[in-house]
Amino acid sequence: MKKKSLVVFQYLIFSIPSFFVCQFIYQNFLMMRVSEYLFVIYNPENGDFWVSLAIILLLTFLMATVIYALIHSEIPKISFGVLAISYFVTLVFFLFFKSVGSQGLNLNPFSWISQLLTGNGIEVLFNVIYFLPIGLLIKRFSIKVVMIAVGSLFLIEGCQYFFHLGIFDLGDIFLNFSGIVGGYLLRKESKINRIFGSLRS
Template sequence: MNIKKILTQLLIILSSCVLGMATHFLFMKNILTGPFSYLFKNPDIVLWLALGVEIVIFYIIISSLLGTRIPRPIYLLSVAIYSGFLGMLLFNRSGIYDNRIDLKIDNIVPHSPYEVFTFIINIFMFVPIGYFFRRKSFVFFVIAAILIALGIESIQLVFKIGVFDINDMILNLSGMLLGYIVGRRRK
């Protein structure tokens, strides 16, 4: 690896950290510690993982804009951080839910700040999953995406850490589809 590539990677990493930390402390920290803090058993862990995800997202965006390839160790670290954050977001909740199944498609359009937050999270947190399937056929992707969304909602129902909600599944599938489309266009 020559000096120019090393300096470019260092610049991308530094820029990603600065932008990720700025976004985190100006925006995400207030959301996760404010009105939504009651949702999580360990909000501090969620905050640190959120910071990691924000840095990773900026790293990927800046790398894409500059047309540089993401080194494999950084890619694997990104997958680990994303997986940890997604796991904490989905399964590290307080047990305040009953065994409820909501099959009414009625709550997709958000009306309150909480609904806007969950709408955004339910779509954008699943974009990377669709992106990971970019090299697979569309049929394989659809089957895998449905199984993933169904599995997440089922786990939330069984362990009483969420509600089996068809609206969440539709938004999760939309996010995965968006990631798949972006990945296929980039391929």
């Protein structure tokens, strides 16, 4: 009980600076992008702040968890559970519900370069970062893992195209797979490996 109280106290301490950092990042880099994705339920121009607050609080919780994990080389299991559920729910939304009714085809795997050159780097970064957690869960990279990962990404893009849920984009597949590889390489770092190893204890 004493340890749990100490964990909660540390989370509160870590959350204070994390909140202001996440608020700055959200307002300056993410808010307009989020409003494009959630336009049905979210309009910041009309003073609709509940969605923004929920996102900032979730990002704050994520940052506080990262700080705690880096200090203690472990993640509280309940924190991991909350973040895992939040991640997969938002991942499903962004993959299948943010572009309902649209359909397109892009077979250029390096189309993201033009996005960088035109100042749309946030979208490119998002496509990489959002798949890092999947790579963090991979203990060992093999041909089988690569085939499953690439096959799953092609399946996702195919569903987006055939069911009018977005664009079949080879550039997205390249970026998403890069995120998975990046997450795996992070997992290889000894401290991060210990953090995820603590979840088994």
